[in-house]
Each structure stands twice: as C-alpha cells, then as structure tokens.
Amino acid sequence: MPLQFMDRARVYLDHAATTPLAAEALGAMQRCLSDCFGNASSLHTFGRQAVAALDEARMTVACAIGARSAELVFTASGTESNNLALRGVAFAARKRGRGNHLVTTAVEHQAVEATARQLRDLFDFEVTFLPVDSTGQVDPDDVRRAIRRDTVLVSVMLANNEVGTLQPVREIGAICRERGVLFHTDAVQAPAYLELDVKALNVDLLSAAAHKFYGPKGVGLLYIRENTPYVPPITGGGHERGKRPGTVNVPGAVGAAAAMRFVARQRDEQAARLARLRDRLIEGVLANVPDAQLTGHPQQRLPNHASFVFKNVDGESLLMALDVEGFAVGTGSACSTGNPEPSPVLLAMGIAPEWALGSLRITLGYRTTDAEVDAFLEVLPRCVAQVRAALAEVY
Numbered sequence: 599m600p601l602q603f604m605d606r607a608r609v610y611l612d613h614a615a616t617t618p619l620a621a622e623a624l625g626a627m628q629r630c631l632s633d634c635f636g637n638a639s640s641l642h643t644f645g646r647q648a649v650a651a652l653d654e655a656r657m658t659v660a661c662a663i664g665a666r667s668a669e670l671v672f673t674a675s676g677t678e679s680n681n682l683a684l685r686g687v688a689f690a691a692r693k694r695g696r697g698n699h700l701v702t703t704a705v706e707h708q709a710v711e712a713t714a715r716q717l718r719d720l721f722d723f724e725v726t727f728l729p730v731d732s733t734g735q736v737d738p739d740d741v742r743r744a745i746r747r748d749t750v751l752v753s754v755m756l757a758n759n760e761v762g763t764l765q766p767v768r769e770i771g772a773i774c775r776e777r778g779v780l781f782h783t784d785a786v787q788a789p790a791y792l793e794l795d796v797k798a799l800n801v802d803l804l805s806a807a808a809h810k811f812y813g814p815k816g817v818g819l820l821y822i823r824e825n826t827p828y829v830p831p832i833t834g835g836g837h838e839r840g841k842r843p844g845t846v847n848v849p850g851a852v853g854a855a856a857a858m859r860f861v862a863r864q865r866d867e868q869a870a871r872l873a874r875l876r877d878r879l880i881e882g883v884l885a886n887v888p889d890a891q892l893t894g895h896p897q898q899r900l901p902n903h904a905s906f907v908f909k910n911v912d913g914e915s916l917l918m919a920l921d922v923e924g925f926a927v928g929t930g931s932a933c934s935t936g937n938p939e940p941s942p943v944l945l946a947m948g949i950a951p952e953w954a955l956g957s958l959r960i961t962l963g964y965r966t967t968d969a970e971v972d973a974f975l976e977v978l979p980r981c982v983a984q985v986r987a988a989l990a991e992v993y
C-alpha cells in the first residue's frame with residue numbers, strides 16, 4: 599500500500615523529524631480504535647480483547663529487535679523512553695547503593711543530555727560527557743577509560759539525529775559487558791534503515807519511537823533486558839509490568855507493530871536505494887554550493903541522511919527559503935528549532951560557530967524519488983545565495 603501524504607505538491611525531506619504514517623499502520627489503528635476500546639487493565643471481555651491486541655503488538659515489535667515480549671515496554675515517545683532508561687537505572691543503582699556515575703557523549707539528543715544533566719544537578723550523580731571526533735564518532739577506548747568502579751550506566755546513541763553518524767555501539771556494548779556496566783542506546787533514528795538486534799548490539803536498554811519509522815506519534819518503545827535493575831521513575835499502577843504506569847495506548851501500540859512490519863519488509867532494499875540517492879545529493883550540494891561542508895561521517899552514517907554547514911548562512915532563514923520553494927528540510931534537530939544558538943552537537947565536532955549557524959539537514963524517506971532530489975539540487979544554490987545576500991545586507 600502506498601504511503602498517504604497530505605500534500606503531494608510539496609517535497610518532504612525531513613524524515614529524521616518524523617515520517618508519514620504508513621497506510622497499513624493507519625488501517626490497523628482505525629480498526630483498533632473503533633473495535634477495541636477496552637482498557638487493557640480491565641478483567642472483562644472488553645479489557646481482554648485490548649490485552650490480546652496489545653500482546654500481539656508487543657510480540658511483533660519485540661521479535662523485530664530480537665527481544666522477548668516481556669522485555670518490551672510501550673511509552674509515549676522516544677524522549678520518554680530515554681528518560682525512563684537513564685532515570686530507571688540510576689534510581690535502581692541509588693536504591694541498591696551501587697554507584698553514582700554515568701557515562702554518555704557530547705552529541706546525544708536532548709532527551710538523554712538533559713536527563714543526564716538533571717541527574718547530575720538535582721540527584722548528585724556524576725556524569726562524564728565523552729568528546730567526539732570531527733565526524734561525530736566517540737572512541738570506544740574513551741568509553742573504556744571513562745568507566746569507573748562506581749559507573750552504573752553508559753548511554754551512547756546508535757545514530758545521530760543531526761549529522762547521521764553511526765556510533766560503534768556493538769563495540770562499546772562489548773566493553774560495557776566486559777566491565778559489568780549496563781549499556782543503553784538511543785536508537786530512535788535507526789529502525790527504518792538498520793536492522794536492530796539487541797543481542798548483537800550488546801545493549802541492556804534501547805529506545806525507539808514509532809513516528810520515526812512510519813508509525814504513529816505518541817508511541818515510544820523501550821527495551822529493558824530481563825533482570826536489569828530498574829526503578830520506575832513514573833509511579834502509579836502496575837501497567838507494563840510496573841515499568842511504565844499509565845493506561846496503555848493500545849491503538850498506538852498496534853500502529854507501531856504494523857509500522858514495524860512495514861519497515862521490516864523493505865528496509866534492506868530501501869537502505870541501499872536511499873544510500874545511492876543520498877550520495878548523489880551530497881555530491882551535488884558540495885559541487886554546486888560554494889563554502890559548503892558535509893557534517894557527520896562520510897560513510898558510517900544513516901543511509902537516508904545528508905547534513906551540511908554553509909559558511910555565513912542562517913540555517914533557519916535557509917529552511918524558510920526552501921519551504922517557500924516547496925521543500926521541507928531540517929536544521930539541526932527539530933526539537934531545537936527556534937533556537938538561534940549554534941548546535942552543541944556541531945560545536946562538539948569542532949565546527950566553527952560561523953559555519954555551525956548555517957546547518958541544513960536533508961533526510962530522505964521511502965517515497966523520496968530521484969526527481970525530487972534533482973529538483974532540490976536545482977533550487978538549493980539559489981536559496982543559499984539569497985540568504986547569504988540578505989545576511990550581508992544586515993551586517
């Protein structure tokens with residue numbers, strides 16, 4: 599079934615912010631919303647019907663990432679999954695008197711970064727933010743060196759949302775196993791493009807969000823390996839085996855499972871197609887826009903992800919100029935839109951502020967065509983020139 603777009607005339611190149619809903623996810627949710635409204639905590643037939651739908655959805659998603667059903671928790675967003683992972687493990691360590699130190703990186707999404715900072719500032723945890731190289735990658739040896747006797751968790755993202763760089767998660771996971779430290783990865787950007795297997799990745803906790811893989815918004819996933827010490831940061835009833843209290847969004851979970859099936863069927867083929875398209879886009883931008891730099895790793899990056907900085911350009915003005923031309927793109931992370939400061943992720947990669955302010959993220963999706971990329975390449979140089987000219991007038 600083709601994906602449904604609200605407006606075919608516009609070209610959507612911001613799939614890292616969110617993806618359109620797959621038609622089959624929409625269908626599954628509509629059926630569930632109308633036929634299966636019971637509360638999954640109720641014992642009567644309506645409740646049991648909801649539980650059956652939820653169990654099936656959980657099984658589908660768990661199998662897709664190599665987990666057991668009981669290890670998968672539905673949440674309301676990728677942000678919530680990251681919050682639960684960091685706080686849940688940190689609180690369990692505090693309760694058991696098992697250490698006080700977290701390790702993460704300088705390029706995490708705010709959902710990890712701000713959570714780690716709050717654990718440091720309000721709960722007296724110590725946090726090490728590891729540096730990255732100019733491609734945005736963290737060195738596994740730095741992780742090894744940062745782990746202390748009192749380290750309770752290492753959290754390193756799988757794929758960066760701003761620059762697309764993939765981290766050596768499997769290797770870092772192996773180091774954490776060897777040192778007996780729990781390991782979390784924020785895999786929110788990955789499921790539509792990379793096959794995930796929690797065992798092969800050596801992770802104890804993994805976060806994802808359905809709206810990044812053609813599922814609905816408002817549904818997050820959190821894998822918590824069996825027997826991982828965890829204290830629920832949200833308190834309430836016993837939903838989700840007590841790990842995430844709150845009435846479960848059953849239609850959302852059903853939509854997430856349908857989306858997971860949808861991506862699993864075509865991921866490899868799409869990843870190969872998109873990587874070719876992405877490379878053509880990168881070559882085209884670097885060849886036709888003066889003072890342009892690719893950000894992120896040239897090869898070890900998401901297959902749909904192209905990101906750049908342009909010297910003496912305001913990223914938001916460029917985004918708006920492209921929007922006027924009919925192209926939806928991103929600048930840095932969607933969550934920081936409206937923030938004129940250069941992205942901390944780009945600064946951590948050593949990019950100078952006058953370049954970092956002109957960042958642009960183009961993220962392709964399953965329906966992106968060659969013709970759309972060609973059309974984008976045609977308008978971009980003109981838009982950059984226009985924004986540069988406007989900025990030159992101001993200063």
Ligand SMILES: Cc1ncc(COP(=O)(O)O)c(C=O)c1O
Nearest residue numbers: 675676677707709759786787807
């Ligand atoms: C890497 C990463 N982690 C976490 C999130 C937060 O996910 P959500 O928007 O579902 O809260 C995002 C969203 O862009 C992301 O890209």
